[in-house]
Amino acid sequence: MRHLSRFVLPLVLTVTTVGLTLTYGQGKPKADPPKKEEAKKLTVMERKLLHSQRILEGLAMNNFEKVSKAADELLECVKDATWRINDTEEYLTFSKIFQRDIEDIKKAVEKKNIDAASLAYGDMTRTCVKCHKYLRETRIGGAKGPDNTVSGY
Numbered sequence: 001m002r003h004l005s006r007f008v009l010p011l012v013l014t015v016t017t018v019g020l021t022l023t024y025g026q027g028k029p030k031a032d033p034p035k036k037e038e039a040k041k042l043t044v045m046e047r048k049l050l051h052s053q054r055i056l057e058g059l060a061m062n063n064f065e066k067v068s069k070a071a072d073e074l075l076e077c078v079k080d081a082t083w084r085i086n087d088t089e090e091y092l093t094f095s096k097i098f099q100r101d102i103e104d105i106k107k108a109v110e111k112k113n114i115d116a117a118s119l120a121y122g123d124m125t126r127t128c129v130k131c132h133k134y135l136r137e138t139r140i141g142g143a144k145g146p147d148n149t150v151s152g153y
Helices: 002-024 044-060 064-079 091-112 114-138
Strands: none
Touching: 002 114, 044 064, 044 114, 064 091, 064 114
16 A cells, blocks of 8 residues: 555646646736737837737748748838937938848848848847937937836837
């Protein structure tokens, strides 16, 4: 009997742990990404982030169609009137570089070159970070938020 309890107790604990994990450990189901109509309700920066994430997802899955579609959507963000928050030379330069980086992603996708597309995505991400750093440091484009940064940047 003692031998049996050495086997049964760990088995019961394992089954209970797995059962609880499957029942309660899943958390909230992952929400579907916003549809195009819903995406229009987002701010231009929220849409930019959404489409940037979709590019990364497409790159990780080697899904060139997803990358191309998300890159097109990013270019639409740049055309949005709310994109251009000021006319400083630095901001306009960042914006042009960002567009060029997206075009580089699109060219790489057309050639089915995942490595070049990934490098261009990295360039695009660095451009975003540099621009947002510039905006925070110069306080251009919005009022200070509760965290003492420019709202949305």
